[in-house]
Amino acid sequence: MxxxxxxxxxxxxxxxxxxxxxxxxxxxxxxxxxxxxxxxxxxxxxxxxxxxxxxxxxxxxxxxxxxxxxxxxxxxxxxxxxxxxxxxxxxxxxxxxxxxxxxxxxxxxxxxxxxxxxxxxxxxxxxxxxxxxxxxxxxxxxxxxxxxxxxxxxxxxxKNALQASEAKYKDLIENINDVIYTTDNQANITFISPSIEKLLGYSPNEVIGKNFLAFIGDNQEFLMKRFDELQKKFELQNDYQIRSKSGELHWIRFSSKAVIKEEKFIGATGTLIDITDKKLMEIELQNSEALYRSIIAASPDSITFTDLEGKILFSSPKSLELFGYSGIDAFKNRTILDFIHPEDHIKAQTLIGQMFQGNRTGASDYRAIHANGKTFDIEVNADFIYDSEGRPTGIVFITRDISNRKIIERKLAKSEEQYRNLVESVNDVIYEIDSTGNIKYASPSTLQVLGYSAEEVTGQNIFSFVYPDDVPVIYE
Structure with a gap:
């Protein structure tokens, strides 16, 4: 610079x-x-x-x-x-x-x-x-x-919500009574909840990896058919008999749902429920129903079930014969009063009302209406049908034709009236006593002959009207 x-x-x-x-x-x-x-x-x-x-x-x-x-x-x-x-x-x-x-x-x-x-x-x-x-x-x-x-x-x-959810569902799966399972597309078990041990006695490790066919027994062909159907219907429910680890047979309900991934069937998930008690009850109920149907079919009386309003729910085959109908549809949407003469409706309603009040009415006679429009006599017994808690749910009516009995009763009444008129018209005293000498009946002529009315002597001992010295003679 x-x-x-x-x-x-x-x-x-x-x-x-x-x-x-x-x-x-x-x-x-x-x-x-x-x-x-x-x-x-x-x-x-x-x-x-x-x-x-x-x-x-x-x-x-x-x-x-x-x-x-x-x-x-x-x-x-x-x-x-x-x-x-x-x-x-x-x-x-x-x-x-x-x-x-x-x-x-x-x-x-x-x-x-x-x-x-x-x-x-x-x-x-x-x-x-x-x-x-x-x-x-x-x-x-x-x-x-x-x-x-x-x-x-x-x-x-x-993460916390997922962990809580996983813990919740893990606890649910491990403690729920129903068994939860998953399988692959060949029915091989890939997961099963611990409750399988309570249900069938197997631990999860004894079951996972095995095919369901190993536990089904004689239903294997049906199970595979239903497993194939699951791929099309996506949800199915079936009942099978499965033998437990101890050898006992259990009725198990399979509720299955298809697992689809990328439009392909990759397996199934569902639940197993023990329905053995329910199934046995159903079988027992079916047998019981069959027995009662046989009894109803064989009964000489008509048996009819109605609701509490009197609407007919069921009538036995004998009902068709009794009322002259050819098909069971004749009773459809009708009440029990439709088959009773209108003049007897009040009587029937009164007796049913007494049933609701706890009074047993016993058998009652009514005039019924035949399919041909004619009237005939029937005898009806009625009682409530109760549920398991003792509440009335309907009424059962047992009906029989008493036309012949009524004819005989009318003839007997007429005959009795004729004989009564004959007895009451004669001048001699006619009486009836029991084994001890008590007067059960005395004709009206008693008043003319003895000066006592028939009512006064009825119930008295006949020897009270005999002179004492003549009593031994009468005994002889």
Whole structure:
């Protein structure tokens, strides 16, 4: 550099320019170094957050506690910065955290729902000497931390919910009485719940890996046919007899559902329920019904079941013969009163009403209406049908034709009337006594002959009307 031709003032001016240029270069270098330092703090913050949140051994509480310690170190003035994280009414803060007006706040969201916030602030009495307390990059960093923390909390909540659900269903599967199973597409058992041991005596390990055919016995062909149908119908229910480990036969109900993946049948899932008691009851009921149907069919009387309103639910074949109908549809949607003469309806309704009041009415006579429109005499016995708890659910009517008996009764009544008229018209006394001599009947002529009315002598001993000296003669 040449100085000989320059004045002192020129040299001083150049020196000042050099100083300014050097200062600018130093300021630029400082700014670059400062920015690099801030970015380094941000990068360090990200790395530490990732390290913390990837640790499966710590909880959300632990993560939030450590986050508030990391945040101040990542800000422009870490020696003054304070931080607070609030999540669902829980607050995690740096020591002596005080909320001030010099703060940055960022919401924490999970599934688009605000669950808390992160706040960074500086104490008012310790404000750094700077024109820009919070850098734009710090706002971005705070946003990124909030997003990262929100994603972490969401992931943990899903994980906890899944674990709770798995524990719940595991407990349910292990303790439910019904057996839950899965198979592959060849009916090989891939899973079976522990309740199989209670049901059939086998442990799950003794069953898993085996084909269901090994337990079905004589129903193997039918089972495979139904298993093939399952692929088309998707849901099926069947009952099979399966022999337990101890050799006992059990009726088991299979409720199966096809498992489809990518439009292919890959197996089945379902439940096994022991219905042995129910099945035996059904068989017993069927046998009982067959027995009672045989008894009803063989009964010489008509047997009819109605509801409590008298609507006919069932009538035995004898009913058709009794009322002169050719088909059972004749009783469909009709009541018992439809077959009784209208003049006897009040009598029938009264007696049924007495039944509801707890009074047993016994057999009653009615006039019935034949299919040909003619009237004939019937005798009806009625009683309630009760359920297992003793509540009446219907009424059974046993009906027989008493037309011949009524004819005989009418003839006897007429004959009795004729003989009574004959006895009462003769002048001689006609009487009837029992084995002890008590008068059971005396004709009206008693009044004319003895001066006593028939009513006065009835019940008296005949020897009380005989002169004492003649009693031995009568005995002889």
């Amino acid at each position: 040449e100085y000989g031709n320059k004045t002192k003032e020129e040299l001083i001016s150049e020196l000042e320019e050099l100083k300014v240029l050097l200062k600018k270069q130093n300021d630029k270098q400082y700014l670059i170094e400062h920015q690099l330092g801030e970015r380094l703090k941000e990068l360090n913050c990200y790395n530490r957050l990732s390290e913390i949140m990837s640790n499966p051994a710590i909880s959300v509480d632990d993560v939030c506690t450590q986050v508030v310690q990391i945040i101040p170190e990542s800000w422009q003035f870490p020696e003054f910065a304070q931080a607070s994280v609030s999540v669902k009414n829980k607050v995690y803060s740096t020591p002596d955290f005080i909320k001030t007006s010099n703060s940055q706040i960022q919401e924490i969201k999970v599934n688009q729902k605000v669950i808390g916030q992160i706040e960074v602030c500086y104490p008012l009495d310790q404000l750094p000497a700077t024109d820009q307390i919070f850098l734009p990059e710090e706002s971005n960093l705070l946003f990124s931390i909030a997003v990262k923390l929100g994603n972490y909390i969401e992931k943990e909540e899903r």
